[in-house]
Amino acid sequence: MAMPQNELSAAEWEIMQALWNAGAPLTVRDVLDKAYPNAEKAYTTVQTLMNILVDKRFLKRKKVGMVNFYAAAVAREKVLRKSLATVAGRMFAGSFGAMASFLVNSAALNPEEIQELKKLLNEPSAGKK
Numbered sequence: 721m722a723m724p725q726n727e728l729s730a731a732e733w734e735i736m737q738a739l740w741n742a743g744a745p746l747t748v749r750d751v752l753d754k755a756y757p758n759a760e761k762a763y764t765t766v767q768t769l770m771n772i773l774v775d776k777r778f779l780k781r782k783k784v785g786m787v788n789f790y791a792a793a794v795a796r797e798k799v800l801r802k803s804l805a806t807v808a809g810r811m812f813a814g815s816f817g818a819m820a821s822f823l824v825n826s827a828a829l830n831p832e833e834i835q836e837l838k839k840l841l842n843e844p845s846a847g848k849k
Contacts, residue, residue, distance in 0.1 A: 727806065728778065728799065731761070735769055736778060740796045745782065745789035 738755040748767045773779040780793045812818040
């Protein structure tokens with residue numbers, strides 16, 4: 721089954737993370753060096769994925785001379801919200817509470833993370849973003 725146009729594959733997430741972390745436009749070579757420092761992917765693979773991300777409107781491309789520079793076209797937080805909503809919808813009948821409960825009770829979180837969640841939930845602005 722093909723990945724929906726508004727979702728990111730695992731490899732696309734890796735590329736987007738490199739661009740979000742850089743906070744500035746990068747070339748394919750820059751992304752390759754940042755995301756795959758041990759040459760885990762080929763240049764042409766990364767280039768193809770980045771061009772797909774342009775087509776999906778997650779990246780913007782600007783040609784300067786002979787070189788393409790790519791920048792994130794969508795904020796990390798927006799993509800995270802959408803992805804988490806998709807997970808909640810598919811696996812927890814749309815309930816973020818059920819998803820959070822599962823995470824807390826599945827031992828996926830350490831005690832410090834649970835304390836941080838409790839602190840966040842007790843703040844007056846909790847859930848108002």
